[in-house]
Amino acid sequence: MAQNKNNNNQQYLTRYPLESIGESLYSTKEGIQQVIQKSDPNVKGKNVIWTTDYTHELPVVMKKDGLGSTPPKTIPQIFKQNAEQFGNLKALSVKIKGQWQSINYREYYEQAQTFAKGLISLGIQKQRAVNIIGFNHPCWNVAFMGSIFGQYMPVGVYTTNGPEACQYVAENSDAEVIVVENRTHLAKYLQVWDQLPLLKYVIVYNDILPSDLPVERKGQVLDWNQLLEKGRMFRATTQEDNIEYRQENVTPGQCCTLVYTSGTTGNPKGVMLSHDNYTWTAQAIINQYDLSSSKGNHRLVSFLPLSHVVAQVLDIVGSMISCIHVYFADSTALQGSLVNYLQEIRPTVFFSVPRVWEKIQEKMLALASSNGIVKQKIGNWAKSIGVQGTQAEFKGEKLPTGFGIAKKIVYDNIKKAIGLDQAKYVIVGAAPLSPSIRQYFLSLNIYIINGYGMSESSGPQQLSNPVDFEVLDEEAAKSCGKNIEGTDILIANPDIHGEGEICFKGRNRFMGYYKNEKATMETIDEQGYLHSGDLGKLDKNGNLYITGRLKELIITAGGENVAPVLIEDEIKDQLKFISNVMVVGDQKKYLACLLTFKHELSPEGQLIPNKILPEALNHIKALGSSASTIDQAKQCPIIRKAIEEGIAKANERAISKAQRVQKWVLIDGDFTVDGGHLTPTMKLKRKVVTQMYTPQIESMYIEAKL
Incomplete structure (x- = not known):
């Protein structure tokens, strides 16, 4: 990992390297001066590389030519231009009672402004975070854009997060407002509200408010229409509270959102992304695949978590830039x-x-x-x-x-x-x-x-x-x-x-990890x-x-470094009825692996105990096995022989003997997000799984201890 040396300015939250980057240019001289004034006045003229404070601005590092040299822009700047030029194009559509309901880009822009004014009317401090949790919906996009318009910090939260995880993100991001989809998510925050001293309001966008709200929270929990009505009624009395002024005074190097990592090895980190990060990256994708040549002719289905960076850059920012109908x-x-x-x-x-x-x-x-x-x-x-x-x-x-x-x-x-x-x-x-x-x-x-x-x-x-x-x-x-x-x-x-x-x-x-200088460095x-x-x-x-x-490398007892992911993928390719594979063998004489069958899921996405996914069952039948349940499949000699043969074929592709899997065990159930085995982005939590299945793992190494 990177280690910054000559760390003379460690007390500051913005990092300045000792030498400038020769090929770099900057968007505005004023931007550089503003950052310097907020940090160390003695580093004038140095390039700013990172920061751990989302109230700081970083200058935009530009190339001398090509796509990297394009003038930086902010999200409000592009959105305003598109709302004026392409306002009648359909922007967001959602099914309500079986019928599609749509708003165009002008209405989308105006609703985002109204949302922002609603927050200003509530007295929310500028540059505070607005956490958003819920399944994909036009209100999610409006809350995201509206927060940016008002110079607030939108932060997506995974719907799979429990109360403690929600509390961590809210506390770490300094959230004063939480936007939730329904009463289920509202209940999570009601449970931890007393531990969140900055939290002032929760807004519910796709549900009615519960009638049994705690007395102390009545007036602090609003429904979506109440907030928008406050925004419509709001009249700015100072320039600072004027929504147009706030939009115009955003700069490309300012942070526009925090995206929290999945947290495979600990608490998630708040990734600070600037306006230029998002607008430039979205434009790069648009240019590569020519998505801007016909505004209004592209359609996109939004279904992946909007708390994830790719969903944000495509479903929210990229779609706005290209006027895609979402x-x-x-x-x-x-x-x-x-x-x-x-x-x-x-x-x-x-x-x-x-x-x-x-x-x-x-x-x-x-x-x-x-x-x-x-x-x-x-x-x-x-x-x-x-x-x-x-x-x-x-x-x-x-x-x-x-x-x-x-x-x-x-x-x-x-x-x-x-x-x-x-x-x-x-x-x-x-x-x-x-x-x-x-x-x-x-x-x-x-x-x-x-x-x-x-x-x-x-x-x-x-x-x-x-x-x-x-x-x-x-x-x-x-x-x-x-x-x-x-x-x-x-x-x-x-x-x-x-x-x-x-x-x-x-x-x-x-830009850097919020409040985490060590990880950033x-x-x-x-x-x-x-x-x-x-x-x-x-x-x-x-x-x-x-x-x-690097963090997943297995170092065998013989000192060889083994990357497990490619081996796991190879085994899954050979065994179509297997859902997940986790290779183990750190400090061991040989590799082994945990295997799970593909389970059928309920309509709610929960594992149905002992029931094999129909498609996986077809593969099992093709082997000549009569097993129809997980328990039967685990004991079936035909299936066990197929697993042995599949792993043997995978081993033939190994580049060394140390990368061959020698033992395996089938475990009950499957790896899931709800079970704590996977992150919301489906990444394997190896340490967690290792702790959960220590007896099964150790059983594969009993002979090696004799």
Whole structure:
């Protein structure tokens, strides 16, 4: 990790390196002076690299040419311009009692202003945080934008957070206002309100207020319409309280939001992102995929948590910049209703996480197995030329014989069936997508753009492009693509294989961690590079391959470093009925792993005990097993033999003997967010899982102790 040396200014919350960065320019001279006045007057003329105080402003570091040289802009500045020029275009739509209700960009902008004025009328201190918790809804976007308009700090909170986690974010972010979707989330804050001395109001946006509110909270809990009415009635008596004045006095280098990390190894950290971080990054994505050429013609389905950085940069900021029409799915989207929304809306842009594609593939394979012999042969023929044809199509090269017919009778019908027949771009992120799944959809003429990034990079850092590499190459299919234009990437301390820590910098790099100087100094070095903690390598064309994570490295008893993620993915590719794999073996003589079966979920998203997912059951039946429950499958010799063979095949791809898995154990249940095994972004909490299943893990090493 990065370690800043010559730390003479450690008492200050804003870091100044000793030497300037030669290629850098700055947005405004006034911006630099303002930051200097707020910190150390003796560092005049130095470049400002990071800060841990969201009331501070950082100058925008610009390139001399290209996308990195574009003039920085603020969110209110762009929104106002688009509301004036494209105000009649539809902005946000949500289903209410089975009917779509919409507002256009002018109404969206005005509602955000009204929300901001409502907060000003309540006496909320400028630059205080506004926490927002709830499923995706127009009110979520309005609260986010309105907070920014009023120079407040919007902070998304995961709906899976319990009262203690909600309290931590509210306390750490200095929240004076909480916006909640319903009474369920309201109850979390009522439970911890006494421990939040700064908290003044809670606003409920999609539910009626409970009749049994504590007496001391009546008047502090408002419904959405009450707040907006206060905003409509508000008249500023000072310039500072004028909403237009506040919007105009925002600068690109100021913090616009805090995004809290998933917290795989401890409490989540508040990632400070500036206006330029978000507007520049969103514009970079828009430019790369030409999403601004036809304002008003793009549609997007919003269903991933808006507390996540990618959902914010796409569903909120990017959609506003390109005037994309955003449709909101309901809270059952990830439990099965998403495809219904896709079929109805037919989005032109679709972003999802790997689990969504896994579910789609499982259902498609189950459907294919039930087709007649003729349909199966046609489908297999179409898939046999799909990969080559899709690549040729993107490159503008000659198409293989029969590709046009396959497109008409197979590919187009499949895309229409899953609602993606009009999707120009399909993007996956937040976690690695299995190369085999990516290749499967490529064979069906669906190119999934693979990305790499993190909260600290304002979302994406790398994005793949079908013309950048040969998709027929199995290794190339694992690539995350090239860094977005205007950013720099390097591999620090590479080994003989070219693998090392992924480091990058650019206008997408975050400002720092709020109130956390130590973590910020460990992450950003004096040249401005962010040290990601991820391991990777670059090929000769600049495509990035993720190989592991520094904090997740397993160091065997023999001293060899092993990155578990690639091994886990390989095992899951071999065993289609397995949901999760966790490789263990730190300070042990060999590797072992925990396995979980794919469980069927209830409509509420809860695991149904002992019930195998139907798609997984099809794979089990194909093995010749009659097992129909989890308990039966765990004891079935056919399945256990299949697991042995699958792990053996995965081991054949290991680059060394130390990276082969020698033992395994099936555990009850599955890894879930509610169970504490996974973060809200589906990242594995390895230390937590290790503690939960210590007896099972130790049982795989009993012989090694004798």
